[in-house]
Amino acid sequence: MSSERTYHHGDLRRAVLSAALDVIRAEGPSAVRLRDLARRAGVSHAAPAHHFKDRTGLLTAIAAEGYELLADALSEAPDLRERGVAYVRFALGHPAHFQVMFQPELHRRDDSGLLAAKERASAELRAGITTLDTVPEPRTAGIAAWSLAHGFATLLLTHNLDEPVGDRDPADAFRSLADLLFAPGAVQVPGK
Amino acid sequence: MSSERTYHHGDLRRAVLSAALDVIRAEGPSAVRLRDLARRAGVSHAAPAHHFKDRTGLLTAIAAEGYELLADALSEAPDLRERGVAYVRFALGHPAHFQVMFQPELHRRDDSGLLAAKERASAELRAGITTLDTVPEPRTAGIAAWSLAHGFATLLLTHNLDEPVGDRDPADAFRSLADLLFAPGAVQVPGK
């Protein structure tokens, strides 16, 4: 915060991550330039490499952090519907993480930290489905729930639902969708 | 196909597009290099620029073409459920287009061709919802259907559903999900 320039930055890793998240939020992952992040942090152009190895390493770290945050968020939700809400909230609250998480070409797939974090989030996702004991096909219902939440979040982030959702609270809007999935008889197909 | 080298390529635009789609399918949009595409087409490094202006122009053209293809695919489906199936089929059949379409930072947002194509696809999407006349909230149902299809397709493409879906035909798998949305009483929430 103070403008003192020491040889050692103090928390360059965090500073670079933070700057990268800013850039991604504004212009997407493709706009991330290692040298630019270094400039923003006030260090030399090669300094970030010491913390992340290379560009892919940085993006992998962001993805891993994202899965950790997602796992945390999911674990706090009581039932499946609220887990879906938490999923959407996470995506909107951490758009940069979310984008990078779901572009596998950007990461090092075999990174141990990433795999561990992804597994944690995955476990939380599965745990949510067990809330639905009485459902005939919990696996199908789980995929449906995840698809619904993921699709809604993605479409929101890509500005494809700006008019239909408008000023409405996205979490509330998602609850309406989830009710369609799990409240019996809410929707009838004409010819069925 | 033949190795004759003429000054004029003949269909460089198509060749560059096609090469770009190959690259995107294999390594994502960030791996697209204009100079590389030129090499693959056997032309000089600046030739593609004449057809697409710049990298963003190329990706914009791909997105526009994608929306055209999507609109075509949707228009052929009879009802809302099959329109969802068509949506998923499109995403799996044209993964490169799909990826680029839903990364707005990669296009020139104000491109007229893109806007027109997007509007066409959007209209087809809305048209599908009118199939559900008797539904209390068609708008909500429409968003739900789109979210479900989009989320399912995205998760499939990012290899997040490899185990759960496995060898099953994705189209069939999606029909199960869609039935959960629109077949009343298929799923019951315990405490409701």
Next chain:
DNA sequence: CCGCAATCTAGGCATTGACAAGTTCAGCGA
């Protein structure tokens, strides 16, 4: 057959990611 515009080539510049080698510094043991 001419000329013109579309298509493509050639060269150059600034920027970038990655690498190698050197510099600064903080902490730790004797």
Next chain:
DNA sequence: TCGCTGAACTTGTCAATGCCTAGATTGCGG
């Protein structure tokens, strides 16, 4: 307190890339 060691950071460099400009080639309409 001293000196050492390794982590954190800097400086310099290279190949590759996007984009720009100027020039060469060619097909096509008049």
